[in-house]
Structures are given as structure tokens and as C-alpha cells.
Amino acid sequence: MTGSLWSCLLLLSAQGAAPQPVDSRLEMVTVFPEKALVQRVFEVSSDRVGELEVVVGPLPVLAERDSMQVRVLSGEVEVQGLEIELATAAGAEDPRTREARTLLQEAQDAARAIKTELAGLEARQEVLQALIGSAQAYAEDAERLDGFMAMIAERSMALDRERAEIEARRAVQDELVEQRQRELAARISEARPVQNLVLPLRFAAPGTAQFRLLYLVSNASWEPSYEIRVATDLTGVAMSQVARVRQSTGEDWESVELLLSTSMPSRGLSAPELPRRFYQLPFTSSPELDGLAAEAFGAGVDAASVAGGSGAASSRRNRTSSGVVALFPVSGTRSVRSGPEVARFELASLPLDVRPERYVVPSISDQGWLRAAIRYNGEKPLIPGRGRVYLGGDLLGETQIPLMQSGDRTTVSLGPDPTLQVRFQTVLDERREPGILSSTARIVRGYQADIRLDPSANAAVQILVEERFPRSRDERVNVKPTRLNPAPLDDEQARALREQQGIYRWSFELAPGATRRITWGYEASFDEDLDPVLIER
Template identity: 25%
Template sequence: MSTAPTSTTATATAPEPIAVPVTAVTCLEDRAHVERAVVLDLAAGVQRLRLGPVSALAVDRTLHADLTADHPANVLDLRIVRTWTPRGPVPSADDSALRHRMHTLEEERLTLEQRRERLQARLDLLGRLAADVLREIGEGAGAGECEGARWTRELDRVDAERETYAEQLRTVKARLAALDAESGETRRAMDLTEEEPAELVGHVELTVEAAVAGPAELRLSHLTPCALWRPAYRAVLDGDSLTLESEAMVWQRTGEDWSDVRLTLSTARSASATEPPRLAEDRLTLRDRSAAERRTVDVELREEEIGELGPVPVLGLPGVDDGGEARVLSAPAPVSVPGDGRAHRLPLSVFTTAASSEYACSPELSPLVTQVVRFDNRSGHVLLAGPVDLVRGSGFSGRGTLDFTAAGAPVELAFGSRDDHRVVRQAEESRESAGLTQRTVVTRTVRLHVSRFSAPGEQGERVVVVRERIPVSEVSAVEVRLRKEACSPVPDAVDAEGIARWDVALPPGGRRTVTLVYELSASSKVAGL
């Protein structure tokens, strides 16, 4: 389905602007490229047309217009003209009932606030009057005067007026509190159902020259900020199959709605500099090692992250991880995105493929047993890094993270931990030195206690893949040896990165203990071990 350009008769004297609907949008990381199309009935000669309204956020220098080649017409001038129309203090007849109700509440609130101030001033004055009467009574009693009837009458009158005005003040404050609550509810209803009309509106002024009268198709394009997108996914695990839905979260507050547009999503960073970085001098010098350096070898233990797929992650990098290459995705059907600034979830692709799962645990990193699902990317396009909603047979089970994955590449997705498993890790280390060879031997023993807590009536074994790492030496002066005779049981496999793996089968309510023993042997020249 495609959006066809609308046909409009254009005259230079027409007071009403010609509508130019949005037909296609290319959404970038922090902006959007908007395309518009309309069919104009041009008259012969030079004429100026007013098109719009368009978003007032449109970038002027990116505005571009094209006319169809089959019509002899040329674009002479093109510009964006913005007009500012401030809203009046009183709602107009076209405003909604909520806006009129809000105006009525504000007027009543202003009246009540003025009345509250007057009542408060009257109470303050009566308070000072009561203090003056009491002072007069004290001075008169001290001078021997006795006017009890007058003093009682004046005090009663002041107290009666104070009670009357205090009651009126309490009534006004109660009404103000009720108005605050009603105004808050009305304001929230307005925020959910409508938005403030734009005070700044843009129009495109187009000057064209046509040799003959006739219809011509006009295409406008420009960049606009306040629009962005991010990838999102939904993974549904059903036994040995997994369904992955790729979606796009789109936000836009450009001042206009996108209705039934062709949406393209791109990771291109048009605002980033494209120049290569400047090269700085890096001088390398050679020198002879000293006698002390020749006698010793400094070593240290360091942590290395094993990277398998995708680019090396960069800390603090904003935006979408696209592997260093601009990626382009397209929505399969026309979409509509309101300009309300809220997140709108739009479908991109969906596929179902076979999946294998295992219950894995790395006790050195976490004592939790996690269900890891592996499958191939059959979407036909790259999977950008983003959040994944995880759904199993029991329903929504949590949210995970999907890393950058090329088309056809394997994917690993964690579906959360198991509450019915527990792993406890214990590590011991002993150090000794051989007298003749002067070699230092460090023996490390790691014990992993794996337990399964099963519900009554649960049957069948469950295999838990336990992984523990062994140091890998990069220098010949340090040797690492796995003591298989002391391991219980012997690891099922040890890869080149030193990751030892056991497939531990646990029956319902079962417990197993895995023991790993390895040695680090270093010569006397090694320091820092």
C-alpha cells in the first residue's frame, strides 16, 4: 500500500494554503527525514504558492523540492515562512469542553483566592482589635475603673465576628482544595486526550515557472528534529521452537502526525563528523635491559573478556549499536505515528526457528542457574542491540538484552534464572617452593556444590552445565597444569580460553559436588605471582 499524492488546483491569489501530506519518513537516531508529495494544477507563467502547514521545526537548509520531469516547470525560489499566533486568555468556540471547564475553574480559583486574602486581612484586623480591647480592660482595671458590661459587650461582638469570618475562611479553603483536586484531574485528562495547539506554524513558499498549464507532481523533503527510534524485541519460547518479533520503538514530537507513511529506520549518524582522526606521533625506542630486569620476569593476573560475535562494546556510546556500519530497516506496511512524544511500538519482522536450551551456571560470576536459549538469526537482517521481552509457556517472564547479531549468526538469549537450583562455590589456595629447582607452585582447589530443590511428584533428571575458568599463561616462565587425578569428576571439556565445563545431571532433590584442582608453577625469576 502506498500513499498517493493529492491533487490541488494552485493559484497565486488563493488565500488558503495547499496541503502537502507526509508520505514517507526516514527515522534516524535523533532526527527524521520527511518526504511530502502533492499534485498541483499549475497555470502558465510565474506563480507563488503557499504550501502547508508544515512543522515549524523543519531545518531550512535541508528543504528541497522536485517537480515531475514530464511537465515543463522550474522551481525558482523555495523557503519556509513561520508565523506566531499566541493563544488568547479566553478559550475560543473551537476549544474542547475540558479546556472551557479548566478556564472556569481557574476563574473561580482566582475569585476565591482574592476572597481568602480579604477574609484573612479581616481576621488579622479583628485580632488586633481584640488585643486592644484586652489591653484597655487591663489598663482600666489597674486604674480602678469598672465597666464590666461594656467590656463584655465589646468582647462578645469581636469574638462573634471572628467566628463568622473564620467559618467563611474555612469554607473558602475547603472549596480551594476541592478546586485543586478537580483542576488536577482535568489537567491530567487534557494531557491524555489532547495537546496544546501550536503557536508557531510553518508554511512553504514556492515560486515556480510553468511554460504551459497542467498538473505537476511536487515532492518536498526536509530534516526535522524531535524524532528518534530504538530497536525492541519479543521472544516467545515454546518447547524446542522460538519466535522472535523485531519491533521499533518510535518517538516523535515534530508538531504534526505521520499518518499512513512509508517508514524507514536508519542508524546513519548524519550529525557525526566524517573526517578521519588526526594521527599523532608515537616514537618507539630500544634500550638494553638492565641486569635486574634480565634476572626477573614480572607477571600479573588480568581479566580478559572473551568476545565471540559483534563489535567490541564502547562504554558510554549513546544511540544504536550497528556494528560500525549504517543499517537500514523498513516497516513492511504503512504506519501511523502521532506527534504526541509517546513511545509507539511498530512491527518490523517475525520468524520462528528451532532453539536449543541449557541450564548454565558460572559460579565465579553468579550463583544462579540460568536457562540459556541458542538459535540462529533467520530474520534476513541484522539484529541490533536492544531489550527483549521474554515470554514462556507461563506468560511474561522478564526482560533481557539482545546483542548485535549478524544475519544467519547464532544468538544466545538468557531466559532468567531458576529458583529451584542453588550453587555454592568454595576456593582454597596453597603455596610451596621446591628446594632444588627454586620453583614456586601455587595449588588452587575449587569446590562447587550444586543442589536441586524439586516439588513433590517431580520426575526426570535435569542437566546443569557448570563452567569454571582456569588461568591461561602467556609466558613460558609460568606453567598452568590441570591435575586430573585430583579433579572429581574430570571436566568434560576445557577450551583454549581455559573454561572448564561439566555436564552435571541432577535428579529431583539431588546434590552433586564438583572439584577442580590446578597448579600454577613459576620459576625463581618470576615476580608478582
């Protein structure tokens, strides 16, 4: 037989052989807000030059077929195609099955230990029975016989109680073993749809090649949340960023590198295109439909693509723009099981400039409210999310953290401060009618607030007071502030609030046991024939 004929026979034999199964290892998962990108690695070895077909699986049925990619990491090999097959997996030795097997083994070991304990008890009962047979030796001494029989009775009752307790534990453990056996049997017999990836390869030289498999999978998501911890003495605030990861993809992510991204891969990157809009009369024939489709959607588009949605509908789904993408690597290797449970991972302690302050609105509340004025100094954007607020180890409630770039500021409310008391009074409220030579009437009102920090407070605190003054919506009514003591803040932010919203602000430091009084008021003037009404919403 010539060498060329022998080579042809080898090639035909290889082409007719079943694909070679290949195990893959889950290496990295990038979780997006709506899905996840899974990366697996695997190796294929060949001792000859030529074609070799391998099958990689099982892969979850939720893996998106159009997203599957195979990249060669090393080796003289070429991937000649990619085919996906649906299959049914039963009895796969996945991490859940291995865990069920381990739990069964532990339950069986505990049952054997109880059985050994019961055997030891039975041996002691046999010894006690042998002792009863020797009671004849005390027959001539009634006192010693009574003492001996009392000891036998006491030991016998103790052994009976111990036996009842051991048998109760054995019954519970036997039931647990049966439960673990049922769970393992269910895992082994569980039939589930999966996908297998068939890869025809061509080796240019014998050796081992390494590959990376990537695919998108649905039913996976993550969202940021924040933990805001306030010191029990109300003197400091710390905030950490936490990721809440969910996945029901059908495969457990065991010991993987986990990367969290704000990207939305299900959305397109192009800006929306302007649609063509027109009126037309109803059509009845297929040629006219094809012509209208070409006119509406451009040349080269047939009626089938318009009706079925394979062209136009697909482009409409992708008409969104993309924004700034932030990546958050989770340290170490992590595991996230497929199921309803939420996995939580702490991402970072956030670099913040935090200034605790007490916020007071005397006319509304007799309490002061603890707030944290925050300036964010991180490099990556702080994406919006829920924040849980803790005082020491106690959960106070939830707040919302907005989108923040480096240098942005926000204020987080932390609840009432029990060490601060506010006493508000209306000290003036009257209408002054015009005099003899005037037709202008006035409403004059004055207020005062005494703000006191309890002596039990650990240190002096910063107080911010705000009050909103009435503003006129009618040029015939003029409102001006009065009785402002001390003078309100006059920085750029305070002036903007005052001019745009009528909000006046005071800020001062208050020591433990100290009280600070603030007074303010306003005067509304108008023609005596008018009767303006104060509206408060």
C-alpha cells in the same frame, strides 16, 4: 485590443496575484537515529498555460530549510524556484484540534443525557406529589392510610437519593465540559511559528500536476529494543524486535507509512582529511590574515570564511564515515504524535536458533542460571539495543543485545533457575613440604560439586559448568590441573578458553530428579623457599 496585448495583461495580473494556498498530505516518514525525513504529496491544477505561484503549509519550524526538495510526480509543469517564509499559525484545524473538538462534543452529549435523566426524575416526583393529594380517600381506614403513607415516604426518599446522585454526576460533567471548552479554545487560539513554502510554477499545458515535498526535521529519533519471552516451563525462548519512536517536531504524523533507518544523514560520507599544522607568529593586518587563510586552508578561501566558519567549520562537522545502513519498514499505516510520549511498534519476530541451557559456576554460586545460546539467522543486521526479559507474562529484568550479523552467536542471561541446586565442597586443601631428596613444595587443592535438577522440572535440561583454574605469572611457580572427573570439553572453543584464560568447561544433560557430580583440582609446585599467594579478582 490585440491578442498579444491581452496575453501581456493576463501575465501581469497573474504575477501580481497572491500565491494560491495548497493543502498537502503527509504520506511517509523515515525516522533516523537523530532526525526524520518527511514526505508530503500535493496537487496543483491550472486551466491555462503559464506561471502560477502556490504556497504549501504550514510546515513545522524545525524543518531544515536546506533540506527542502520538491519533485514533480506527474503533469506538464516546471518548478522555477523555492522560497521559504516564516509565519505564525493560529487556529489551525490540525488533528489535535479536531480531537479536542470531538472530546468537547462527547462531553456535551453526556451532559445533555444527564439533563434528560434529571427531567424524567422530576416528572416522577410530580406524579408522587399528585398521589399525596389522593390520601384523603383512605381517611376512614387507618390501616390502609398508614400503608399508603409508608409507600409514599419510601418512594420519596428513593427519588431524593436518585436526584442527589444525578445532580452529583451533572456537576462533574459540567466541569468536564468547561475543561474541554478551555482546551479547545487554547488549541484554536494557540499561536505557533511555522514555515510556508512558496513555489513559482510554470505549466506547459493546462491540467493537474502532482508533487512530492521532502524535508528533514530535527527532534525525532528511534531506537531498537527487544522482548525476550521465556516459556514458564523454561523449555523455550522467543525474541521479537520492537522500535521505540520519539518525536517533538511540532506536527503529528497521522496515518503515515513509517520507515526506520540506521543511517545518519547529519553526518558526511567522506573520510576525514589530514589537517595542515604549522606554527606562526601573531599577525596584525587583514592582508596577512587572508594570506595565512589561503596557506592553511587552500587557495580561494578568505579570512571571513575561516573566522565565521561557513567553510572550514562546516567541513569539519562532516568529517565522519558512514557504515552499514539497515532499513526497517513498519507494517500498515501508523500515527506518532508530537510530544514526550514514546510510540512502540513491533517490527518482527526474529529468526533465531535458540538453545536454552543452565549455566553453573559451583565455586561462586549455589544456583544455576538460565541462559539462551542464540544464533541469529536474519538477513538484516541485528543492531544493538536493550532487551526486556519476560518469564511468561512477568518482567524479569533487562539485558543488552549486541550487534549481530547473520550467523553470529551470543548468549542472553535469563536469571536463576529455581529448579536447579548446586552443592559445592572443598575436599582437599593442603601444603606438602618437600622430601629429603627434594626442595619442591606443593599446594594441593581439590573440589567437588553435586548438581541436582528438581523432580518438578518438566524435562531434561542441558547443563554447562565452568570453572577458572589459577594460572602462574612467575616461571618459578608451576600450576597443573588434577582430579578432573569427568573429562572436560575438548572442542575448539573449549581449548581456546582453557589455553587463553584457564577456563575449563563441562557439558551434560540432566534429567528431573537426577544428580551429577563433578570433581576438579590443581597442584601448584614451587621451591620451598618461596611462598606464593593466590590472588582472586
